[in-house]
Amino acid sequence: MKGKLYQYRNWLSYVLLALMFSGPFIKVNGEQLILLNILERKFVFFGVVFWPQDFHIFVLAMLTFIIFIILFTAVFGRVWCGWACPQTIFMEMLFRKIEFWIEGDANKQRKLDASTLTVEKFFKKTAKHTLFLLISFLISNVFLAYVIGLEPLIKIIEEPITLHIYGFSAIIIFTAAFYLVFSYLREVVCTVICPYGRLQGVLLDKKSLVVAYDYERGEPRGKLKKNTSGYVNTGDCIDCNICVQVCPTGIDIRHGTQLECINCTLCIDACDMVMEKINRPQRLIGFKSQEQISSKQAFRFSKRIYGYAAILGVLISVLSFLLISRSDIETVILRAGGTLYQERPDGTVSNLYNVELINKTSDPVKFELLPVEKGTSIQFIRKEDTIGKGKSVKLTFFIIKPQKDIAEYKSEIGLKVLSKGRTVEELSTTFIAPPNF
Numbered sequence: 001m002k003g004k005l006y007q008y009r010n011w012l013s014y015v016l017l018a019l020m021f022s023g024p025f026i027k028v029n030g031e032q033l034i035l036l037n038i039l040e041r042k043f044v045f046f047g048v049v050f051w052p053q054d055f056h057i058f059v060l061a062m063l064t065f066i067i068f069i070i071l072f073t074a075v076f077g078r079v080w081c082g083w084a085c086p087q088t089i090f091m092e093m094l095f096r097k098i099e100f101w102i103e104g105d106a107n108k109q110r111k112l113d114a115s116t117l118t119v120e121k122f123f124k125k126t127a128k129h130t131l132f133l134l135i136s137f138l139i140s141n142v143f144l145a146y147v148i149g150l151e152p153l154i155k156i157i158e159e160p161i162t163l164h165i166y167g168f169s170a171i172i173i174f175t176a177a178f179y180l181v182f183s184y185l186r187e188v189v190c191t192v193i194c195p196y197g198r199l200q201g202v203l204l205d206k207k208s209l210v211v212a213y214d215y216e217r218g219e220p221r222g223k224l225k226k227n228t229s230g231y232v233n234t235g236d237c238i239d240c241n242i243c244v245q246v247c248p249t250g251i252d253i254r255h256g257t258q259l260e261c262i263n264c265t266l267c268i269d270a271c272d273m274v275m276e277k278i279n280r281p282q283r284l285i286g287f288k289s290q291e292q293i294s295s296k297q298a299f300r301f302s303k304r305i306y307g308y309a310a311i312l313g314v315l316i317s318v319l320s321f322l323l324i325s326r327s328d329i330e331t332v333i334l335r336a337g338g339t340l341y342q343e344r345p346d347g348t349v350s351n352l353y354n355v356e357l358i359n360k361t362s363d364p365v366k367f368e369l370l371p372v373e374k375g376t377s378i379q380f381i382r383k384e385d386t387i388g389k390g391k392s393v394k395l396t397f398f399i400i401k402p403q404k405d406i407a408e409y410k411s412e413i414g415l416k417v418l419s420k421g422r423t424v425e426e427l428s429t430t431f432i433a434p435p436n437f
Contacts, residue, residue, distance in 0.1 A: 002269070002273070003265075003268070003269020003270070003272055003273065004269070005265040005268055005269050006265070006266065006269050009082075009083055009092075009264070009265070010093065012083060012084070013089045013092070013093040014093070016084060016089055017089065017093065017094075020086070020142065021142055023142075023145075023146065024142065024145035024146060024149075024150040024153075025150065027047075028046055028047025029047035029048070029361075029362045030047075030362040030363065031044045031047050031048075031049060031362045032044055032145075032149060032150060033046060033047070034046070034146060035146065035147075035149055036146055036147055037147060037148060037149060038147065039147075039148065042390065043058070047362070048323075049360055049361065049362055049390065050360075051330070051358065051360055051390075053330045053358055053360070054326070054360070056322075057319070057322050057323065057326070060315065060318065060319050060322065061319060063315060064312065064315040064316060064319055067308060067311055067312045067315060068312055069196075070203055070308055071305065071308040071309060071312055073199070073200065073203040073204070073208075074203050074204065074205070074208055074302075074304065074305055074308060075208060075209060075301070075305060076208070076209050076263075076287075077200070077204060077208055077209060077210035077211070077257075077261075077263050078196075078197070078200055078210075078261065078262050078263045079263045080196075081190060081194075081196070081197070081262035081263060081264075082262040082263040082264035082265060083263070083264075083265075085262075087181070087189050087190065087194075088190070088262060088264065090139070090182060091182055091186060091187075091248075092248065092264070094135060094182075095132060095135070095182045095183075098128065098131050098132070098135075099128060102124050102127055102128045102131075103124055103128065106245070112124065129183065132179055132182060132183050133175070133179055135182075136175045136176075136178035136179040136182065137171070137175045139174075139175075139178050140171050140174030140175040140177075140178055141153060141157075141171060143174055144167070144170060144171060144174065148167070152167070153167075156168060156171070187248055187249045187250075187260075190249065190260070190262055191249055191259065191260045197259055197260075197262075198259070200259060201259065204257065205302060205304065206289060206290040206291045206294075207289050207290075207291050207299075207300065207301070207302040207305070208289055208290075209287050209288065209289055209299065210257050210261070210263065210287070210288070210289070210290075211253060211257075211261060211263045211264075211265060211267065211268060211285065211286070211287060212253070212256075212257065212285070212286070212287075212288045212289075212290065212293060213237075213243075213253050213254040213256075213284070213285050214283075214284055214285070214286070214288065214293050215254070215293065216293055216294070216296075217235070217236050217284060218235050218236050218237035218254070218284050219235045219237065220235045221235050221237040221238065221239040222235060222237075222238065222239065223238055223239060224238055224278065236275070236280050236281070236284050237254070237284060238274070238278065240274055242270045242271070242273075242274060243267035243270050243271050243285060244267075245270075246266040246267060246269075246270045247264075247266060247267055248262070248264060248266070249261070249262065253267050253285055257290075265287075267285050268283070268285050268286055268287075271284050271285040272284075272285075326360070327360070327424050327425045328359070328360055328361045328365060328419065328424050329357055329358065329359060329360065329365060329367060329387070329417055329419065329424050329425055330357070330358040330360060330425075331355060331356070331357050331358075331417055331425050331427050332355065332356045332358075333353055333354070333355040333415065333427055333429050334353065334354050334355075334429075335351065335352070335353055335354075335429065335430065335432075336352040336353060336354055336396070339351070339352045340432060341432045341433045341434070342398075343403070343434070344400070347402060347403050347404070348400050348401060348402050348403060349400070349401055349402075349403055349406060349433040349434070350379070350398040350399065350400045350401075351398065351399050351431050351432060351433070352396070352397075352398055353396070353397055353398075353399060353429065354394065354395070354396050355369070355394070355395050355396075355397070356392055356393070356394045356395075357369075357387055357392060357393050357395070357417065358387070358391075358392040359387035359388065359389065359390060359391055359392065360390075361389070362389060362390075363389055364386055364387065364388050364389055365386070365387045365419055366385055366386050366419060366420070367385060367386070367387065367417055367418065367419045367424075368385065368417070368418040368419075369395070369397075369415060369416075369417055369418075370415065370416055370418060371399065371413070371414070371415055371416075372413075372414035372415060372416055372426070373401075373413065373414065375401070375402055375405055376399065376400065376401050376413065377399075377400045378397050378398070378399055378400070378415075379397060379398040379400060380395060380396070380397040381396040381397060381398070382395060382396050383395060383397070399413060399415075399429075399431060401413075401431065401433065403433070403434075403436050404436055405436075406433045406434070406435055406436050407435055407436065408435050409432065409433070409434065409435055410430055410431070410432055411430070411431050411433075412428050412429075412430065412431070413428065413429060413430070413431040414426065414427070414428045415427050415428070415429070
């Protein structure tokens with residue numbers, strides 16, 4: 001293929017592949033660019049660390065992502081599948097190009113598959129599947145780097161296998177899975193396994209932009225007459241079937257939008273090449289909505305799109321607020337179980353508390369826990385002033401208040417956590433004491 005859309009896809013694919021393979025090596029704030037460590041419940045996005053305590057942010061981010069997918073699909077169809085999905089990029093830009101390089105085009109591949117076993121066939125098949133296995137092995141290592149981190153992966157590679165049986169087994173399993181997908185399943189993943197394709201039918205409407213055949217312009221179809229520049233009938237489609245031949249899932253786009261279409265745009269480039277040769281306008285197949293084709297109206301958003309966009313805007317605003325207001329230290333304070341207040345000889349009352357402080361940053365953090373109210377003090381039973389990177393500390397302490405300042409049995413008392421001279425979090429708890437009447 002030599003069309004512009006195919007060239008754009010190539011460049012986008014190369015950029016995405018470069019980002020994927022370089023991602024584990026890029027450090028931001030001392031952390032891997034992206035890390036999805038489910039085992040340690042540690043997630044890193046662009047250098048920002050998220051822990052289980054940020055689960056509400058994760059849930060909201062997932063909801064935002066789902067609404068974005070719904071909105072994007074409702075407007076542009078399955079453009080993600082054809083242009084950015086890892087399955088398509090690996091299949092079309094790596095594995096299939098290697099296959100073409102070794103075995104030739106589709107016709108040569110079919111002839112090779114149908115021929116008897118020869119030295120040439122044995123050599124080509126062995127070379128192809130060896131390269132497929134090597135690339136699958138490389139992809140599995142990169143994939144694992146996003147799950148457990150680059151440093152643990154390097155240890156698995158450098159140290160004896162006996163020390164990392166589970167890690168090595170994971171690499172082998174992922175390699176086998178990727179090899180199976182890209183060597184045999186291929187488009188079956190898009191048409192049968194992937195749930196996103198199944199959702200397409202309920203997400204699209206007549207106003208959605210999809211890869212579509214302009215039947216108003218193309219029908220009725222007919223072959224070119226010999227020695228003339230005319231047509232048997234008036235349609236622009238000459239029924240060459242090139243759009244079917246280049247389709248990775250083997251569908252005929254002229255039958256309308258189908259589940260198997262991944263919007264890869266190969267049929268658009270192929271049809272444009274034919275239209276150019278026969279001196280007809282391009283984009284007989286193109287990004288069009290059904291409304292554009294049937295009524296010849298310009299593309300416009302539906303009310304449903306505006307509704308999705310409004311919901312997405314609200315979710316992004318709330319998510320942005322939570323991210324901006326997210327503190328570096330997560331603090332949980334509880335009264336010590338089974339205890340009440342303690343009256344002291346000096347005219348004060350104390351309550352016993354337990355507190356856990358969690359460091360959400362990529363560096364050790366020094367902190368100080370202080371009361372907000374004047375005249376109130378803290379007496380630590382066990383005190384620490386530093387939280388390690390991604391670690392937590394637990395403290396036990398008394399909050400002490402003068403008896404004369406207590407007006408009710410149960411009252412709220414405030415505390416603040418200071419780090420580097422600034423307040424990183426404020427919290428409150430209940431203080432129990434006999435009222436001073």
